[in-house]
Amino acid sequence: MDEGAPIAYEVLEKGVAVIASDGEHVGTVNHVVAAEEKDIFHGLVITIGGGGRRFVQAADVAALHERGVDLTIDSEAVRALPEPGGGAAMFVEDPSQMKGWHHWAHKALLRGDWKRE
Numbered sequence: 001m002d003e004g005a006p007i008a009y010e011v012l013e014k015g016v017a018v019i020a021s022d023g024e025h026v027g028t029v030n031h032v033v034a035a036e037e038k039d040i041f042h043g044l045v046i047t048i049g050g051g052g053r054r055f056v057q058a059a060d061v062a063a064l065h066e067r068g069v070d071l072t073i074d075s076e077a078v079r080a081l082p083e084p085g086g087g088a089a090m091f092v093e094d095p096s097q098m099k100g101w102h103h104w105a106h107k108a109l110l111r112g113d114w115k116r117e
Contacts, residue, residue: 001017001019001067001068002067003017003019003065003066003067003068003070004065004066004067004068005065005066006063006064006065007064007065007066008064009032009034009041009064010032010034010036012029012032012044012064012069013029014028014029014030014031015028015029016028016029016065016066016067016068016069017067017068017069018044018046018056018068018069018071018078019068019069019070019071020071020073020074020075020077020078021062021070021071021072021073021074022074022075024074024075026046026048026049026071026075026078026079027046027047027048027049027054027078028046028047029044029045029046029047029069030044030045030046030047030053031044031045032044033045033055033084041058042057042058043055043056043057043058043060043061044056044061044069045084046069046078048078048079052083053083053084054078054079054081054082054083054084055081055082055083055084056071056073056078056081059072060072060073
């Protein structure tokens, strides 16, 4: 299969084939999970046979191409991946400023430094 030229995650399109390390076509790209404003690629949500979805973390993605995504894990490992759900936690405040009074006010009020969006 000609996968085309290498690409960045920002231009990866829905429906692109996903290939496991053992060569099996395991699904298609559903969507990219990223924090684009910080240029952080978290991974992919893929649609597998039977209509289920799986989250593939960035560490398990070997390469992104125009017409194919190559994984570092085999097809059995892909089927064992978790279904996607929820959002990633994020800092409410700037981590470099976590020694300020605002940080300690959050601690005192038991709010913590993380929230879900």
